[in-house]
Amino acid sequence: MPKRVVAESERRRRRPTKQGAVLSERHIVLTALRMLREHGSQGLTVRRLGLALGADPSTLYRYFRGMDDLVLAVGDELIGRAFDGWTATGDWQTDLRALGLRIHRSYLAHPQAAVLTASRVSGRPHEIAADEAVLDVLHRAGFPVADAVRIYHCFIDQALAFAALDAASLALPAAAREADEAVWQATYARLPESTHPRIAAAAGHLVAEMNVSAYPAALDMLIDSAAARLGGGEPPPGRAA
Template identity: 35%
Template sequence: MSASRAKAAPQAAARRGRPPSTSLNQGVILDAALALVDREGPDALTLRRLGADLGANHTAVLRHFAGKDEILLGLAERLIAEAMDGFAPSGGWRRTLESLARRMRAACLAHPRVAVLVATRVARRDAEFHGADVVVGALRAAGFGDRDAARYYRSLVDTSLALAAYEASVVALGSASREGDRLAWRREYLAVSPDRYPDLAAVAPHLAAADEDDQFETTLALILDAVELRAARL
């Protein structure tokens, strides 16, 4: 490569908005990783591809993260931080848990491909610790002792994240597949034989109305009703 072409290469990268490797930090790398997964899906996230998007050799990324797994934990933290941004507990323990669950769902749906990739991970970072402290604090305020607060915290968080990740995986599907599944509730289920499936046929007209929002709120209410019932027995 000629000297003029070598000089032009980094300038071209800069014009495309890529930061030079000397300006890399964890925040910049996570921004690029989040954008890459949002745009192209989990399989696109490799160290080499990430380095290329940043205009740097992939070894420059490894100066800030020990490997891809640490980047995934950083992305998990990003989702939690987005959910916790501006959050303040209020209105009693149940309303606190409801609000936090809805915020986490919103963050997962804003980045569905990222949520599918990292929802099962333990971020072990400040935003996660903050969220855990809020949930445990709400459960202790409900009257639970430390052991039960720890158990119910794990159950509540895992169930809420599983539900949000499931919904995110649906959002991450192609639009044709999503629409086909939605139509099934209004088409195939309405057409089931009442002789063969009498109970299903009886409720079939209501199945389409149980959309994603209804499913999330119903499941959340069922879980928190159970927690509230146990708190009342203390």
């Protein structure tokens, strides 16, 4: 039993598996991502992963403390991908918007993985780099540090929170997802005006609106509000109760 997992950087002996595969943290993470895509967010199991890797399931525990540890590593991979090839333009609103959309898009590219990881904090390298980048954009925009931290907090949580939410519906198996959309059409569009006047009045708009993500609009509202505060010299909203 693996009392302690060996850190990837200190790994020396890369013994091939019975079926000839050579394992590594990254190889396992990428395989996990593929399995999540193919089998859904419930479909990542140690046994299946072992099968896909050509290794005994228990071998995983030489690389990760358990399933949960692996999931965090998968999440960090997604954050890392969001920043691939990004460079700051110098205009903070443009940069913030681009970063938000990149994070959101990166998670939604792997909805089944995003469901498991988007609400987790790992403290892994890519995550830290992302935080530094956002704080840097706000600093250059001229926000005092206290305001920058508050806006940063709203920004990063909003991005992750919407990623998790939007991923959840994308990650549903096709059948369930169509059922969900059918619920919107069938349930909401059919509510009588007498009991649900606002829904009835908005039914057409709702069906169209609810099939796309609200994140871009919500992000723009956040940036708008921050910009107004920066211009007017007021502090950003504090936190209520």
